Amino acid sequence: MEKHNAWKKFTWEPRIAYFSMEIGLSAEIPTYSGGLGILAGDTIKSAADLELPMVAVTLIHRKGYFRQQIDRDGWQREFPVEWNPERHLELLSVKTLVPIEGRDVKIQPWLYRVKSPAGGVIPVLFLDTDIPGNAEEDRHVTDYLYGGDLEYRLKQEIVLGIGGARMLNALNFNIRKYHMNEGHAAMLTLELLSNTRGRIDDPSEERAAWDLHRVMEQCVFTTHTPVEAGHDKFPWDMVERILPDIVPFSLLKQLTGNDAFNLTLLALNLSNFVNGVAKKHGEISKSLFPGFKIHAITNGIHSFTWTSPFFVQVYNKYLPGWANEPEMLVRVDNIPDEDIWEAHQGAKAFLFMYIEETTGQRFDPDLLTIGFARRSATYKRADLIFSDLERLLAIGDGKLQLVFAGKSHPKDLPGKEMIHRIHEKIAVLKDRIRIVYLENYNMDVAYRLIPGVDLWLNTPVRPLEASGTSGMKAAINGVPNFSVLDGWWIEGHIEGVTGWSIGPPPMEKSTSSNGDNHEDAQDLYRKLENTILPLYTGNRAGWIRVMKNAIGKNAYYFNTHVMMRRYVTEAYIR
Structure with missing residues (x-):
C-alpha cells in the first residue's frame, strides 16, 4: 500500500534526472539485459553513496528481458520472466498522460529507494502503462525490455522520454539537469522543447520560436554505441503516425535528420554535454558524428556490489x-x-x-x-x-x-x-x-x-x-x-x-x-x-x-x- 506522498521528501531540492531504458539494481528486479542496465544501477548506487541529489527514471518491464534456457542440443530458448512489482516497489497514485497514435495513454509510477549505508537515498521511478482504461495494446507497452518490433520500441521510448519528463513534473520534482543514458530517452528533449515555445509573427522564423539553447543547457547525453547501425532510427511515416504532435515535424527533421528519426542525433543536437564511455570510444563517436564536441568519461562499476564476500572481508580488515x-x-x-x-x-x-x-x-x-x-x-x-x-x-x-x-x-x-x-x-x-x-x-x-x-x-x-x-x-x-x-x-x-x-595495439584511426x-x-x-x-x-x-x-x-x-x-x-x- 502506498505511503501518503512517499516521494515528497525527494522534491525539496533540485535533482539530476537520470533516464535509462534499463536499470539493473538486483536480480529480483529483472529490468535489465546487460552492461547498459548494470551500469545504470551501479551509477545510482554510487550516487546514493556520495549523497548526490538524483532521481532515476526507467520502465517497469513486467515480463523482464527473458529467462534463458539452453536445450540439450545447445540452442537457446526464451521464456518470460515472472516477477511481482508489488513485492519490491511502491505504487504511487499520481498519473500522467502521453498521446500515442492519437490515443491518450495513462502512465503510473512505481517507486524504489536505493539506500546506501552512508545514508544517501536515491528514488527510482519505474513507469507502467498496464492500467485499466488504457487500450489493451497500450497496457503492454512497458512489458518487455527490447521486445516486439520497431513500432513497439518507438512507443516505449515515447513513454520513457516524454512520459518520464511529464511524470517528474506531475510529482513536482525540481530538475537541474536531465542525463540521458543512451539515445532511448532522447524524446525527453521534445517535452522540454515544447515548454519553450515563444510567440512569432513570421512563419519563416519558426525555429527561432523554440528555445533550443535553454533545452541544451538542461541536458547531458552519454552515448554507448560505437557503430552507426546501433543507434535508434525510425522511419518518418511511422513517427508521424505514432508520435504526439508536440513539436513541428519540420523542426524535428532539422534536429534528427531528413532520412529517418534518429534519436542519437536528437540527443546530440539538444545536449550541452555529450560523452563516450571510454577514451577510445570518445574518439570513435567523434568520427561517427563529426562536428559535435564529444568528451570521454570512462565507465566504472559499483565496487561494493561486485566484490565477493571473501574479498569484502579481506578489504574490511586491511583497508x-x-x-x-x-x-x-x-x-x-x-x-x-x-x-x-x-x-x-x-x-x-x-x-x-x-x-x-x-x-x-x-x-x-x-x-x-x-x-x-x-x-x-x-x-x-x-x-x-x-x-x-x-x-x-x-x-x-x-x-x-x-x-x-x-x-x-x-x-x-x-x-x-x-x-x-x-x-x-x-x-x-x-x-x-x-x-x-x-x-x-x-x-x-x-x-x-x-x-x-x-x-x-x-x-x-x-x-x-x-x-x-x-x-x-x-x-x-x-x-x-x-x-x-x-x-x-x-x-x-x-x-x-x-x-x-x-x-x-589499438588502431591509430577511429575507423571500424x-x-x-x-x-x-x-x-x-x-x-x-x-x-x-x-x-x-x-x-x-x-x-x-x-x-x-x-x-x-x-x-x-x-x-x-x-x-x-x-x-x-x-x-x-x-
Whole structure:
C-alpha cells in the first residue's frame, strides 16, 4: 500500500534526472539485459553513496528481458520472466498522460529507494502503462525490455522520454539537469522543447520560436554505441503516425535528420554535454558524428556490489572504508599474499559449488580457470578460443578449464548460433578440457562467476567494445584481464602487470575493422601457453603480484565513484 506522498521528501531540492531504458539494481528486479542496465544501477548506487541529489527514471518491464534456457542440443530458448512489482516497489497514485497514435495513454509510477549505508537515498521511478482504461495494446507497452518490433520500441521510448519528463513534473520534482543514458530517452528533449515555445509573427522564423539553447543547457547525453547501425532510427511515416504532435515535424527533421528519426542525433543536437564511455570510444563517436564536441568519461562499476564476500572481508580488515573510498585499494600491498590467495580460493569454491549444482560438472580447484560471460553477439567472438582445437588441446589438456555464460537477443540468430557452436565444442572437448555454459546469465550468476575464475577473457572485434565493465568486476576481485585492447582495457592494461593483451595495439584511426581472427587467436594461444599458464602453475607469488596489480592499478580507479565525481564536475555543474 502506498505511503501518503512517499516521494515528497525527494522534491525539496533540485535533482539530476537520470533516464535509462534499463536499470539493473538486483536480480529480483529483472529490468535489465546487460552492461547498459548494470551500469545504470551501479551509477545510482554510487550516487546514493556520495549523497548526490538524483532521481532515476526507467520502465517497469513486467515480463523482464527473458529467462534463458539452453536445450540439450545447445540452442537457446526464451521464456518470460515472472516477477511481482508489488513485492519490491511502491505504487504511487499520481498519473500522467502521453498521446500515442492519437490515443491518450495513462502512465503510473512505481517507486524504489536505493539506500546506501552512508545514508544517501536515491528514488527510482519505474513507469507502467498496464492500467485499466488504457487500450489493451497500450497496457503492454512497458512489458518487455527490447521486445516486439520497431513500432513497439518507438512507443516505449515515447513513454520513457516524454512520459518520464511529464511524470517528474506531475510529482513536482525540481530538475537541474536531465542525463540521458543512451539515445532511448532522447524524446525527453521534445517535452522540454515544447515548454519553450515563444510567440512569432513570421512563419519563416519558426525555429527561432523554440528555445533550443535553454533545452541544451538542461541536458547531458552519454552515448554507448560505437557503430552507426546501433543507434535508434525510425522511419518518418511511422513517427508521424505514432508520435504526439508536440513539436513541428519540420523542426524535428532539422534536429534528427531528413532520412529517418534518429534519436542519437536528437540527443546530440539538444545536449550541452555529450560523452563516450571510454577514451577510445570518445574518439570513435567523434568520427561517427563529426562536428559535435564529444568528451570521454570512462565507465566504472559499483565496487561494493561486485566484490565477493571473501574479498569484502579481506578489504574490511586491511583497508577499512574502502567501499566508499575505493581509491584506497591502491594500498593493496598492505594485504599479505596468503590472504589474497585464500580469498580467491574461497570465491573459486563458491563458483565451483554453483557449477556442480546447476550442471553436474565438478571442476578442479587447482586448474587455471578462464571465464567469459557477456551478451552473445558475433562481434564479441566468444568462440575465438576454439579457433584451433588441436592447438588448444596441446596447450590446455589437463591444465585449464573454461566457464562461459551469456544471452543472445531473441532475434539475433547469429548470436544464438554462436552459443550452439560453443556447445558443440564442449561436446568435442569434454574428455580433455572441462567446459560449462551457465544458463540465464544475470546479476546473481555474475556475482558468483566473475570472482571465481582465475582469468577474465574478452575478445571483441576492435573497435566495437565501447567500454566493457565485466573486466572491471574481475579486477576488483583480483582476477586479471586477458583481453583485446579495446574499450576500457586500453586505459587499464599494463602488459604482464595488470593482465595481458590479445592481438595488436589499438588502431591509430577511429575507423571500424573486421578484426583478424587468425592473428588474435594465435596471440591468445601463444600468451596462454608461454606466459600465463607457466606463471599460474609455476610461480604463485608472481601470479598474486598480477592479482594485486589488478586491484591496486585497475579497481582503485575504474569504479562508479570516480566516474560520478567526473560527471558532477564536468557535466552536472557546468
